[in-house]
Amino acid sequence: MAFLCVNALKRSRFCFLPIDVSRCFQVRMQTGHRVNQVSTVRCQVSCHRTAKVAVIRDFRHTVRSGTGRPPLLPRSFVETPPSLHSPPVLKHHGHHFHTSAHLKGLPAAAVWMVLKPLQKLAAAILGRSIRKWWVALPANRRQLFREWVWQRRWHLAALAGVAMVILSLLLLTHLDESPLTGRTRLLVFSRESYLELAALTAEAYMEEFAELLLPVTDVRHQVVERVVQHLAQRNKDIPEVSDVSWTVHVVQGPTVNAFVLSNGEVFVYTGMLETVTDVHQLTIILGHEMAHALLGHSAEQASLSHILDLLSLILLSAIWALCPRDSLAVLGHWVQQKLSQLMFSRPYSRKLEAEADQVGLQLAAKACADVRAGPVFWQQMEIRDQLSGEPSLPEWLSTHPSHRNRITHLDRLIPQALELRESCVCPALPATDPRAVFSETVRVLLEKNKREEAHAAAPIHGLPPVPAGLPAALLAPNSLPASSHVHQENKTSV
Numbered sequence: 096m097a098f099l100c101v102n103a104l105k106r107s108r109f110c111f112l113p114i115d116v117s118r119c120f121q122v123r124m125q126t127g128h129r130v131n132q133v134s135t136v137r138c139q140v141s142c143h144r145t146a147k148v149a150v151i152r153d154f155r156h157t158v159r160s161g162t163g164r165p166p167l168l169p170r171s172f173v174e175t176p177p178s179l180h181s182p183p184v185l186k187h188h189g190h191h192f193h194t195s196a197h198l199k200g201l202p203a204a205a206v207w208m209v210l211k212p213l214q215k216l217a218a219a220i221l222g223r224s225i226r227k228w229w230v231a232l233p234a235n236r237r238q239l240f241r242e243w244v245w246q247r248r249w250h251l252a253a254l255a256g257v258a259m260v261i262l263s264l265l266l267l268t269h270l271d272e273s274p275l276t277g278r279t280r281l282l283v284f285s286r287e288s289y290l291e292l293a294a295l296t297a298e299a300y301m302e303e304f305a306e307l308l309l310p311v312t313d314v315r316h317q318v319v320e321r322v323v324q325h326l327a328q329r330n331k332d333i334p335e336v337s338d339v340s341w342t343v344h345v346v347q348g349p350t351v352n353a354f355v356l357s358n359g360e361v362f363v364y365t366g367m368l369e370t371v372t373d374v375h376q377l378t379i380i381l382g383h384e385m386a387h388a389l390l391g392h393s394a395e396q397a398s399l400s401h402i403l404d405l406l407s408l409i410l411l412s413a414i415w416a417l418c419p420r421d422s423l424a425v426l427g428h429w430v431q432q433k434l435s436q437l438m439f440s441r442p443y444s445r446k447l448e449a450e451a452d453q454v455g456l457q458l459a460a461k462a463c464a465d466v467r468a469g470p471v472f473w474q475q476m477e478i479r480d481q482l483s484g485e486p487s488l489p490e491w492l493s494t495h496p497s498h499r500n501r502i503t504h505l506d507r508l509i510p511q512a513l514e515l516r517e518s519c520v521c522p523a524l525p526a527t528d529p530r531a532v533f534s535e536t537v538r539v540l541l542e543k544n545k546r547e548e549a550h551a552a553a554p555i556h557g558l559p560p561v562p563a564g565l566p567a568a569l570l571a572p573n574s575l576p577a578s579s580h581v582h583q584e585n586k587t588s589v
């Protein structure tokens with residue numbers, strides 16, 4: 096039972112994993128769209144002025160060399176310049192985990208996750224039974240039943256009205272205010288319940304990744320550890336941050352992924368470390384993931400899913416009762432599920448992603464990161480996806496905003512984040528905006544490509560075909576800081 100519910104939680108988390116790669120690789124450029132207007136939501140993130148300021152000077156060793164930007168990490172980080180390019184280390188981490196002890200007290204969310212498919216099965220059986228009963232009913236009995244329903248139509252309508260009122264009252268009593276943003280949301284499962292479930296999930300992941308976890312002595316683990324602890328330290332004025340013990344696990348794997356469970360267990364793939372250009376980008380990515388955790392997005396999304404599932408049980412019964420054949424009922428069930436995802440679950444997921452982008456950027460700003468690196472990361476991802484040439488789903492089919500919309504959203508949030516950063520007495524940022532540097536780099540590459548084409552340069556061999564709209568210059572080795580090193584099977588979204 097624990098295995099089932101933990102798997103369900105894995106599927107419901109916001110950050111993609113190998114099992115979610117195809118589902119999460121759903122982003123592409125959509126210049127005409129805007130992200131959800133989360134930026135208008137009140138955000139209470141402010142600088143904890145009593146926190147010690149990380150004093151960093153003349154630190155030339157960014158996580159990936161060549162960026163020339165100042166660092167943001169504490170002195171201990173400076174004294175041991177990290178490198179994310181250590182040779183891969185595949186060692187057993189030495190942990191042995193047992194989940195059986197937790198079976199004694201499964202949280203409510205876990206119980207629901209196990210019962211969810213059973214509820215749907217029961218609804219389908221009920222609807223099918225009604226259909227069989229109706230078909231077997233003699234014609235005169237059917238007529239009598241119709242007349243009975245018509246005579247009591249107002250009673251039945253009143254009954255449905257009372258049910259709606261009760262349901263509305265139940266929903267109203269489960270309204271909650273999101274920490275930091277103050278957004279009103281529905282929360283059926285308590286944060287405590289989800290923390291228990293997160294502990295089970297973390298253990299399952301630790302078992303799954305046992306052979307892939309980097310040792311704590313690995314420099315890549317140390318880099319992530321320092322960034323996470325620095326984020327936690329600089330945001331300790333937020334109870335949801337200081338109440339949690341943040342634990343880092345770095346997983347050896349090409350997946351461009353990182354995720355944080357509600358109980359503070361941070362998982363980062365080495366693929367993500369190879370993709371970020373510098374420590375600023377890593378801080379913003381981890382800030383985004385920590386924002387998911389402290390905002391309780393998992394519990395929130397599970398709550399929405401719970402309500403939708405309960406409501407869909409009525410619809411599901413009706414589908415199985417009204418469809419003349421089982422095959423049509425199965426098709427109707429599938430269509431109903433897809434419509435529910437497209438109309439409710441995925442837009443809601445994109446809204447939470449945008450909120451995590453907003454809060455994560457604020458957390459990173461308080462940690463003195465160069466928040467201007469956030470849009471650059473997504474620009475890199477956008478180009479990486481274009482170079483991969485793989486088709487991507489439109490945003491409305493995706494659980495995540497498109498890269499383009501994330502760039503636009505983050506760009507809009509940068510001035511506010513810079514103000515917050517300044518109020519936290521952080522070291523001054525370089526005058527050169529990394530967004531301008533990136534744009535200029537791309538522009539130079541484009542011009543170089545045009546010149547080469549004009550001079551009838553020899554065709555580039557051994558490289559994939561150039562997608563429409565992108566020049567071959569971008570495919571040249573080392574033309575992009577990190578994107579070109581990413582394995583093409585890697586998918587992204589955080």
Ligand SMILES: [Zn+2]
Nearest residue numbers: 109448451589
């Ligand atoms: Zn996310």
